[in-house]
Amino acid sequence: RSAAALRPAQGTRDHHPAQMALRERLFRTVVRCFKRHGAAAIDTPVLELREMLMEKYGDNSRLIYELQDQGGELLALRYDLTVPFARYLAMNKITNIKRYHIAKVYRRDNPAMTRGRYREFYQCDFDIAGQFDPMIPDAECLKIVHEILSELQIGDFLIKVNDRRILNGVFAICGIPESKLLTMCSTLDKLDKMPWKEVRSEMVGEKGLSPEAADRIGEYVQLHGGMDLIGQLLQGPKLSQNKLAKEGLGDMKLLFEYLTLFGIVGKISFDLSLARGLDYYTGLITEAVLLQQENDHGEESVSVGSVAGGGRYDGLVGTFDPKGRKVPCVGVSIGIERIFSILEHRMKASGEKVRTTETQVMVATPQKHLLSARLKLISELWDAGIKAEMMYRKDPKLLKQLQYCEDMGIPLVAIIGEQELRDGVVKLRDVATREEVDIPREELAAEIRRRLKP
């Protein structure tokens, strides 16, 4: 007998069949969209060389799972799919690819499992690598987020966009030294969870900003809007004087033109408070948030925030290349775990029963001593491509066999008894209507297919 604790590791979980059915549906929607946009799939290992990962995530590298030195290389589990993708591009000298990757990543974070935050979780990434004309791939990434969030019907959403160059410009004209840029970004990132007053006091208190500088920042980061706001800032006297910011604003204008052509500009918000924590972004940054919480049906409200995020990282691949050759990249990651947790709650609340198998027909016998007949018939059905089950009993009661169909949502029963064997037919029963019809045995597979045609 094992003395081991009977549980999964902390922050990880098993997926039951009903959860897997939901997950499969989500992945199908996401992959369909990625393929619609011409992406190819790649895969990289879960294990990577430790030193490859360690230098890419700044502060967050403390969340990386390291493997024991078992007398070989020093290994770690991947933290995301972006850094391995950049490693893959540099290693294979690929300068041009549109790829998606759906796989598990690992973070030794504080799990908040009810909110869909785990230590092992899936990421669904779409990225475009290559030297192209400005903002065309960037616009497509936002279109993809829009398509997926719309198709999944998880409620109203908003896609926030900003640009690291604009943010850097704002910090520069407010007199923040470049050394404080990243720590400022991480403070700023809290603006969606706390009011400006509190963020300001963190900037002044913890980060040592002057109250005047904080106020100057405050003027900018509380701005959000669309084409109008971009126009104002481009025309305005201050920000447009900064070279980086001007570039960023010009590209933002282009982006909004493209998004208008895509017909999705209504869900996009140019939001100067959007910062995103990661170091490697160099241009566009984006984050999609749900606008309303799941609290109909009276169940407990599921707090969800961001359901997608991404941005442009033109420098990351170059850090892997021995000669520093850059490959510009832009990409988005769908927050599939949060979406899963919303839909899972919704499913539970609705009491809706999901089928966990796709079985089309149950092969059943009404009398004893007919196991051979069942085995022969089910084998014919399998070979004809029909999804079929039978009970693993020599002589199951017909009622038990029918009950199993009710429990599992199997729509049809193929009943074969002594009479049917003699007549060369099979009795096909509709589980819902209880109607039974004799079907010539050689036509059974075709009849089942006909009945279940969508």
Place this chain on the structure above:
Amino acid sequence: RSAAALRPAQGTRDHHPAQMALRERLFRTVVRCFKRHGAAAIDTPVLELREMLMEKYGDNSRLIYELQDQGGELLALRYDLTVPFARYLAMNKITNIKRYHIAKVYRRDNPAMTRGRYREFYQCDFDIAGQFDPMIPDAECLKIVHEILSELQIGDFLIKVNDRRILNGVFAICGIPESKLLTMCSTLDKLDKMPWKEVRSEMVGEKGLSPEAADRIGEYVQLHGGMDLIGQLLQGPKLSQNKLAKEGLGDMKLLFEYLTLFGIVGKISFDLSLARGLDYYTGLITEAVLLQQENDHGEESVSVGSVAGGGRYDGLVGTFDPKGRKVPCVGVSIGIERIFSILEHRMKASGEKVRTTETQVMVATPQKHLLSARLKLISELWDAGIKAEMMYRKDPKLLKQLQYCEDMGIPLVAIIGEQELRDGVVKLRDVATREEVDIPREELAAEIRRRLKP
């Protein structure tokens, strides 16, 4: 610039788009079969508690990847999908399930990557748990192996079967003490790679068997056949006297009856040398091997052995249950990596070009200053569910756009120029025939779908 080595961890590999396309096709075939047999999907984490894994694999536990103690639990990477499945059953008190699980497992083994042996690799497992009448689920597992290997068209194969109880009986009547059973099994397992003479000398030399005992074993383990052999052994004076062996032989007879009804007995061989290394098997054991090697087309011959394996493990779940409650299980695992490596070699040898994306149409413009027109049209196509791409350039040359279609195997081009814009049409070009037809814009999506109907 990173100083890190630019390579994947030893024994792991990236998958390029062409490899992913092949892998996707393999998984689709395997999953289709598993679903045809009524299996539900489950998932368990890659990380498991170290102590849960460590005691289940005997000698092989030295191959388990352990994680660093980073101030929490002691964790390890799963070695297979079977032990986590048993943990899952015990933990959730599930006594009856038919599930499949396709996921990566990890072994710190000596990689032999040209033969499809890696440290990170996929397993495709199908298992039936529950207390049922003998050999009905066992027969279905073999039917599944037969269906998958047939569908994948990887060449002629043979499914070997044996029973741990028969093997134990053979050892017992040859006078081998029970303490030597497992080590004997692992020596015996080499019979498919070396002749009996060498295996015998390992038994005598390294394992300390008497030459007489080895010869007695030799008489049995060189036997293989079908129903006849089972009958002979059941009638014979010696083996049928052993209680366990007699049970095993009786069930083997039943199995062959069921496999005859399934019409697959021609590919099954009752092989008394089949032992399989793992401790946890208690009844049926099975292994499928390819009968011929891949050496047409003159490429180097790919040495492949086993392409599927499995067996019955009635005791494993009980080792996790606090009260030792047993859940009988039987299952098979498809050796997808070896199959992948065979088909990959075959693909390379044939020079066949595989499409890595599913793009149906390229949206192109013949003149300059038409980026907006392209963006608007492609957006309409995406929204209509058409898989469409465009070049990320403001003013790409038409020839470049057509060349991209040739390179990527995109069958159609939707050309929109000034004339087409004025006429409200789109020129639809067939890449293969170069035929071009004007299609009213609102009918474009339907026409593309009609043209590409399979």
